[in-house]
Amino acid sequence: MSENMTRRLTAEDTAFVQTDDKIYDQKFEGKPIGFFRDAWMRFKQNKASVVAAIIILFIVLMAIFAPMFAPYGYREQHTSFGILPPRIPELEKLGICDGSKIIEIQASKLGEYEECLMEVLEEYTWVYRNKEIPMLRIKINQYIYKGAGDYYFWFGTDNIGRDLWVRLWRGTRISLLIGFCSVLINCLIGVVYGSISGYYGGRVDMIMQRIIEIIGGVPFLVMSILFVMFMGAGVTSFILVLILTGWIGMSRMIRAQFYRYKDYEYVLASRTMGAKDRTLIFRHILPNAIGPIITQATFAVPSAIFSESFLSYLGLGIQAPEPSIGVLLAEGQGFLTTDPHLTLFPALVISLLMLAFNLFGNGLRDAFDPRMRGQ
């Protein structure tokens, strides 16, 4: 070996090695794991999301089928049975949802409630202008009191005697319809707009983004009020209101995905082979953005439902007699102190929906996370 300091490697110093080695690749065991299969395997592990998915499924099924099999129509009024508390067969034997109501009366008037009296809870005296008046706090069966002994309104009735059970599920159906439709249309617009903006970039992107900023800059509430006033309150106008600005978030996300993937080497590789823009967008870039799209759409559904309820609550709701969760909440609000069940059930359903959709979305996000791929 030369001790020469400037010695360099020469051609004789190196040679191809391992040239005789045969390459052995082990065969893979099991089935090929595709994208959705992989995501499903990870989604399953997240128990909270699975439960949330079941809850969503349950609520959707109820929204579809409960009104069909309910004994009363959603607009059927029983004017003499206004504001009845919930009464459910079987459960009433246990003392819950038994159609009971607690009222306070003068002891002398007990006779009026003789038939429907269930329990005397308390006796006390009320001093009024130095006179002692004996009082009673009693629990009565409101159904028998109002002459509706044969009826079972599972979630009670509203002030004009409409069955809350059927109205609630009908309302959920409409809220979900508005939610899903608006999100679906938002996705379509957002994907197309975002794809074009992100894929072509440059000046096209600049102009398209300025347009978005102008649309996004208009206050949502003002625009939606004007819109509902102009179009009239209805499912269609509600969906349109939610589409007005709702697609912006989706398009921004898609644009970001395009910016991320369009210079990926597999996109370049496909381009060197002569792939057209259409192929690159729909075959290479968009499928890789499908995870974020689904996740974002899932998160968009509860927020659309929430916006709908919010506008309904402000009185911009769906036209009567059609219910929606927001309309029911607005109606029930007037009776909140005396008959909380009118608010309770719609509030429960919407809270459950919100919670379930968010948990479900979280699970999806984790499942589709590219960093978790193959784990």
Added chain:
Amino acid sequence: MTDERILEVKHLCKFFYAGKHSAPMKAVNDVSFHINRGETLGLVGESGCGKTTTGRTVIRLYQPTSGEVWFNGKRIDGKLNAEEARAVTSKMQMVFQDPVASLNPRMTVEEIICEGVKINNLYPSREERRKQMYRMLDMVGLTREHATRYPHEFSGGQRQRICIARALITQPDMIIADEPISALDVSIQAQILNILSDLRKELGLTILFIAHDLSVVKYFSNRVAVMNAGRIVELSSSREIYDAPMHDYTKSLLSAIPVPDPRVEKKRKRISYDRRQDYGPDDHPQLREVRPEHFVLMSDSEWEAYQKA
């Protein structure tokens, strides 16, 4: 190897403009070279010297700012009609650096390999296409069972072999290998190089081999072009470049190769290249033939000085 020039690049420039008023980034600046059929040309240089941009401009991923690219006797820069474009897209292929990023995670190996064939409509029948794909898999040492798999199930070396199969299926005349082994494990690098080397022998492939690993380039290429700051500074047969480097930058680059001998390695001296030696606007640097087939970038004054010496 014949003297037929399969690729000829003449005064190729690719500038990037960050803003309207800022000076352009001269990624590739007046680069000229040619590759003969069956030959391997190594393109070396440090990171950011424009090697990859050159490769990508040649294969039409970037529009050149100026200059000409001739492939198989036809000019291929600028707009081409569908038929001309197909002659490029099927006859020139690229292997990328990162085997993870260069395979679409949503496609199976079969779909990935067959893509170029499908786009260029080379084998209309599905059966024929599949048969061809199996041959390609076999050629790069993968098995048929791998065809239905997704890229994330493969190791880095396997993925790079899929990339090679994808590039080969359209029966290209030339492959641009853009640092095909630099993202790989050292133990896998030899494997990929061997595959490329075998294919070169078997199929008579022409390769533009872009790399920054000098020792690899040396034994893989017939000729080597050294790039610095967007220019080719020296172009010659690989033996000449390594044994008798002329340009200061080449010398500096060669002095950076570690020697697998601790006694020598301890005494190895780095020759540092002074950036101020880079050429100014008035120097008119040009590739000048100092010996037959040995070109060195020299400014007018350097050239005069060299001729006197």
